[in-house]
Amino acid sequence: MLVRQVWPSRPALANPFADLENRRREILRLMDAVAGDPFGEVTAGVFPPMNVTHDDNHFYVRAEVPGIRATDLSITAVRNRISISGRREIPQEHERVSYHRKERADGTFNRTIALPTEIDAEHVDARYADGILTLKLAKVAEAKPRQITVKT
Amino acid sequence: MTNEHTTDMQQADKSGVPEQTRPGPVYTPAADIFETESSITVLADMPGVKAQDLKIDLHDSVLSLTGRITNVEGAGEIDVLREYRSGTFYRRFTLSETIDQAKIDAKLTDGVLRLELPKVEKARPRQIAVRTN
Numbered sequence: 669m670l671v672r673q674v675w676p677s678r679p680a681l682a683n684p685f686a687d688l689e690n691r692r693r694e695i696l697r698l699m700d701a702v703a704g705d706p707f708g709e710v711t712a713g714v715f716p717p718m719n720v721t722h723d724d725n726h727f728y729v730r731a732e733v734p735g736i737r738a739t740d741l742s743i744t745a746v747r748n749r750i751s752i753s754g755r756r757e758i759p760q761e762h763e764r765v766s767y768h769r770k771e772r773a774d775g776t777f778n779r780t781i782a783l784p785t786e787i788d789a790e791h792v793d794a795r796y797a798d799g800i801l802t803l804k805l806a807k808v809a810e811a812k813p814r815q816i817t818v819k820t
Numbered sequence: 821m822t823n824e825h826t827t828d829m830q831q832a833d834k835s836g837v838p839e840q841t842r843p844g845p846v847y848t849p850a851a852d853i854f855e856t857e858s859s860i861t862v863l864a865d866m867p868g869v870k871a872q873d874l875k876i877d878l879h880d881s882v883l884s885l886t887g888r889i890t891n892v893e894g895a896g897e898i899d900v901l902r903e904y905r906s907g908t909f910y911r912r913f914t915l916s917e918t919i920d921q922a923k924i925d926a927k928l929t930d931g932v933l934r935l936e937l938p939k940v941e942k943a944r945p946r947q948i949a950v951r952t953n
Contacts, residue, residue: 721897732867734931799867799931
């Protein structure tokens with residue numbers, strides 16, 4: 669049985685292409701890491717990652733800031749700029765622990781983004797839930813879209 | 821849907837090739853893992869995941885975490901800037917110790933999962949006294 673010798677009966681080879689498939693994924697993942705995913709997100713490389721959306725009356729700024737106390741977040745709004753700063757603390761664990769992995773980062777952060785139009789700094793609503801900070805910012809009256817009726 | 825998800829994930833675990841059953845990107849959450857004499861603790865950052873959307877599975881000493889991010893955006897919202905997406909957090913670890921399944925404790929606070937996995941009694945290191953005659 670020559671076939672048996674060439675393909676030793678390892679469980680992974682129940683599907684002979686499983687290994688190949690794994691390698692393909694690995695290569696694609698590495699390529700993404702080097703060249704960036706062309707369909708993915710473009711990040712500023714600054715913590716925290718943010719999403720900004722708008723509708724007619726508001727801007728919505730959402731930031732991924734897991735594991736932070738709401739009281740450790742500071743938000744300021746000036747004209748069209750929003751700053752989010754804060755501190756993430758990872759509490760010291762019991763002394764006699766041995767770490768296998770330590771990937772989560774801690775420290776202070778400060779990020780400012782500019783919105784396309786000015787916002788009303790008096791009407792900013794900030795909420796923190798499930799590690800996501802959500803800011804709802806009212807646009808100034810001049811920035812809101814107005815319906816124009818065409819006269820005949 | 822949930823059942824299908826579970827079965828597929830388990831099958832995927834066995835073959836070693838995790839297959840996605842939901843559209844959308846899959847992210848690897850940052851994790852801290854540490855060990856004491858009596859337990860293993862896993863901390864994972866999963867922002868945007870609600871407790872009911874988090875699934876923790878442990879079998880054959882393979883621990884897998886799956887957290888689905890709920891999209892919280894309103895229907896009328898238009899993108900200005902997008903740096904993160906809703907999708908799934910998925911991560912798998914192989915545990916070398918035997919875990920007492922009944923005493924596993926999981927807490928999800930502010931997007932951070934804290935998973936306490938107590939080791940079974942017999943797996944704990946024990947001091948052996950050497951007797952002399």
